[in-house]
Amino acid sequence: MGNFADATLLYTLVRVSLHTNDLTAARAYAADVRRMLNDPAILVRNVGSWLLALVADAEDDPGRAMTLLDESVGTLDREGPSLASPDDPADAPVFVRMALRAGALERAATAVAVAERRAVLNPQFPVLAAAAAHARGLLDNDLVPLLRAVELYEGLPRLIPRASALEDAGRKLAARRVVYAVPHLDQALDLYTQAGAERDAARVRRRLRALGAPRRRSTSKGSVTVWPELTASEVAVIRLVAQGLTNRQASERLAISPHTVSSHLRHAFSKLGITSRVELARLRAVREHTE
Template sequence: MAKTWHAALLVRVRRLASAARVLAEVEELTAARAEAGGPLHVASLLCAADLAFAGGDVGTAVDLAGRGADRAQRAGLHGFLPDAHTVTVLGALRQGDMSVSAEFADQLRDCALLGRTAHGPSQCAWVAAQLLEVQGGPARAAQLVVGIVTDDRLLLELLTSQPTAAAWLVRATRKLDDEVLARRVVSKSRALAVRNPGLRSVGAAATHAAGLLEGDAHEVLAAAASHLDPWAAASAGEDAGKLFAARPAERRCAVEAFESAADGYANAAAPRDARRVVSRLRSLGVRRGRYPQYAGQYGVNTGTLTNTEAAVAELVSQGFTNSQVGDRLFISGHTVAFHLKKIFRKMDVASRVELTRAWSRVPSAAPEDAKAS
């Protein structure tokens, strides 16, 4: 088990090649001992899921996490379940599949509060906070955000293990109008980077958070170049683009940063984030090609729906209003209503209730020839 923990630590600091080598040794031990389904096997599956996720292979990460959760459940190894679920939920958020939110948000929050996790509660709390924010805005996540930032142990554990957490916490605390908490995140992140000068991922995270707090677009852009995590690099590029876009004279820099972020998100299998950046580019007068596809319940019975229509149908079936759907897809409520009329006609339904009932029977696999939106 010690080798598995070693591999997990290497993943946390984004030394992925070294982590892969150690994990290969663990898999050899597991095979030699015929421990399929045992603690070592489950731990290695979850570590492999973390490794795939850190490398931007979200689909593989979610698949490995699902297999690990299944084996942990069957073996009664319930302490591993929260760690499997964090990968599942982060994968869903990256891929734009909102249907997982209601299922896991409260569960992950409770696991964090009660310490029901093999690796520590900070990541469970952070993932739960992200879900709650998506579901109901910053206010719904406020308690968890404040709890993480004001607890030294939780905050340092999270900053060490997640290179995207520092910048996210700065954004979250600012949405709560709490500049003191935002500065606390940056202070702790910088101190962690100073104590660990050899950890590039920690330094990049600190630079990203500090530049965001100070409104220094060039510092955030430097963080984008330094991040080892592909999604973190794209996130920094987006943040830099927003800062540049606030200054008319820097439009060209904003466009370049957003273009890089959109490509980075697409390569990191994060279509929801890529769509958001494409929307920002459109506001600057720059149009790109097709939107990245959302994961979700597209299928054989909805082959005539475009990708946007399928995303609208999925969110409406979850009970979101037109305005809420628009916020999540970065389109107007009027555009949502327009798409909804076409969805009703194509699926031969007459109301949101009928759509919800029909959508619940749609297979989860997206057709390969789904139309562009």
């Protein structure tokens, strides 16, 4: 293969093998990827180092991953491509997570700054804003930008990045109360499953079991929630409102604005075909009694 064929074919094969939990295949492809590190084109070298770093991180060695990315990190704040080809903005949170695990805080902060600058300069591409919010939430360990990322990803055809944002938001919400986390983790599991990302789906299943969440029944359509019409954010809101909390109380619990709570509630009522909180409470009792 030529060098740019490596940068597309091997990129695809490595990413698919990692998400489908086939580390044997990923390691085999990594042997081919190594030749990319000696390519005269920095773009190709950076793709190769990024792929090898992903494999190292999957093997629970983020320190080695960061070493492999030494040259790539030097191109992070340039205007051109940096981590991968095509330079996928949704990889910004992946890199930040990897850097944080390796204790490379400065690198993580640089990646977040680059992601945020790109989002500001290119407002016509919502995926940039979503990835930037996700990366910021990871760097600061802050629920608010993580929930913002979840909202920004809604409607975008990027199943795995959207699921990742939901997973990280659910992980953070679990520290407050399990009932807040489960809707986000449920939806992340649905999206990972839909994408065929079994490695990621298995991780979310383990998290749900650790939280004591009830085992869910699969359906022929692949939806395994009792609120298939709603987003995870809408489910979190309606569960609190159905318990009798006001919009302001729900906003405080979920660390979002009362306006956002009202918006989620309106959308949920419309999707569910109801008009009152009394109807919502009855519907929740019926649906979640059989969960």
